[in-house]
Amino acid sequence: MAVPSEHAAYPVGLRLTGRRVVVLGGGQVAQRRLPALIAAGAKILLVSPSATPSVEAMADAGELTWERRGYRPGDLADAWYALISTDDDAANAAASQEAEENRVWAVRSDDAEAATAWTPATGRTEGVTVAVLNTEGAGRDPRRAAAVRDAIVEGLRDGTIAAPHHRRRTPGVALVGGGPGDPDLITVRGRRLLAEADVVIADRLGPRDLLDELPPHVEVIDAAKIPYGRYMAQEAINQALIEHAQAGKAVVRLKGGDPFVFGRGMEEAEALAEAGITCTVVPGISSSISVPGAVGVPVTHRGVAHEFTVVSGHVAPDDPRSLVDWASLAKLRGTLVILMGVDKIASIAAALTQHGRAADTPVAVIQEGTMATQRRVDATLETVGARVKEEDVRPPAVIVIGDVVNAAKTFAPGNRS
C-alpha cells in the first residue's frame, strides 16, 4: 500500500452558511480571505485589536462581528473553521493548539506545516469554483497554485479550455459589445459567449481578429453582406438573428464598441423580444472613451473638464434630419467626442465656432484607435477641416474637442498588452 506523503491533503468544499468561523488577526491575510468566507455565508467572528480599513468596512457593513482585542483561550469554542493570522507568534501557536484539541480545522498564515488545513488558490467562473492546492512542500509554492488556477479560470472564460455544459445551451441571441477593435478589449463574458456560439453575425467594426479563432463549424456572417431585398438592411439583420435563433442556434451578434452607443442595439433587442427570443446584452468598451484614452487623451481631467458629451456627427449641423443642438453644445466648456464625424467635421467645427466655441480649441482626430494602424492627427477647431483632408483621415475615427486634448504634459501611453 502506498504511504501517503506527509503533505497529502484531502480537498473538500466546506458549506459554511450560518456556521461559526473565527478569524484571528485583521491584517492583509484576513482582508484577502474574508470576502470568500462572507460569500460562503459564514457567521464570522473577527478577533483582533486592529484591522485594515477594508476589514473595518466589512465589520461596519455588518458582514462580520469584530471584537477589538487579542486572542484569548476559548475563542475557538463552537467554531467549525478558523483562520489564524495574527502578528503574535505565541498567540498563533496557542490558538493552533486550541484548534487541534477542539478538532477545529485551522489555517495558519505564519506556519503552513503547523496548520490542519490549507487554503487553495480559488477562482470562480460561470458557476464553477476552481480550487488548486499545491501539495508539494506544504503548499509552500502559492504562486504556482495561483498560476495553475489562473490558467484554468482564464481558459474556461475565453473558451480555450473546452468544458461543454451538459445542460442544453439556451438558444437565443447575445448582443455582444466587442470593444473598439483590439481583440484583447472585448469583455471576458463576450469572449466566452463567442467561443460557445454556433452562429456569429459581425459588424465591420470591432474585434474582427477574434473571428479567425473560431472553430470551423461556427458560421460567421458579415452583417454588411446580408442581402436585404424586400427589407431595409437593419431589418434583414434582425430577420437573420431571428431565423438562426429559431433554428435552435446559439447566436452572437458581435458589434463594435458598446451595443447601445450608436449601435442600433435596442432595435435588434426589440425585434428579438417581439419574436419571443431571449436576448442577452453584453456591454462593451465604447470607442468614445477608449479610443481617446488609447492615445493619452482623457475625456475628463481634474480642473480641465467636468463633463464629456458624445455626439454622432453622421449628419451635418444644417441637415434637417439632425437631432443635435450644436448651438447649445458650443456653449459647453467640457469635452465633445464626435463619432462618425470625419466627413462632416468642417461643417461641425464651423457650427461650433459660429455659436461661440473658441476657434483655437484643441482637437484630436484618432483613426482606427487601438488597432495596429492607429494614428492621431492634431488640430484646432479652425484648422481641423483642412487637416483631416490633408492627412486623408478616414473612418473609423473618433474626434475629441476640448482642452483635454492637451492634458497630458509628460505622459505617453505604453503598449503593454
Ligand SMILES: C[S@@+](CC[C@H](N)C(=O)[O-])C[C@H]1O[C@@H](n2cnc3c(N)ncnc32)[C@H](O)[C@@H]1O
Ligand atoms: C456606428 S458607430 C458605433 C460605435 C460603437 N458602438 C462604440 O460604442 O464604439 C461607429 C463609429 O464609432 C467610432 N469608432 C468605432 N471604433 C473605432 C476605432 N477603433 N477607432 C476610431 N473610431 C472608432 C467611429 O467614429 C465610427 O464611425
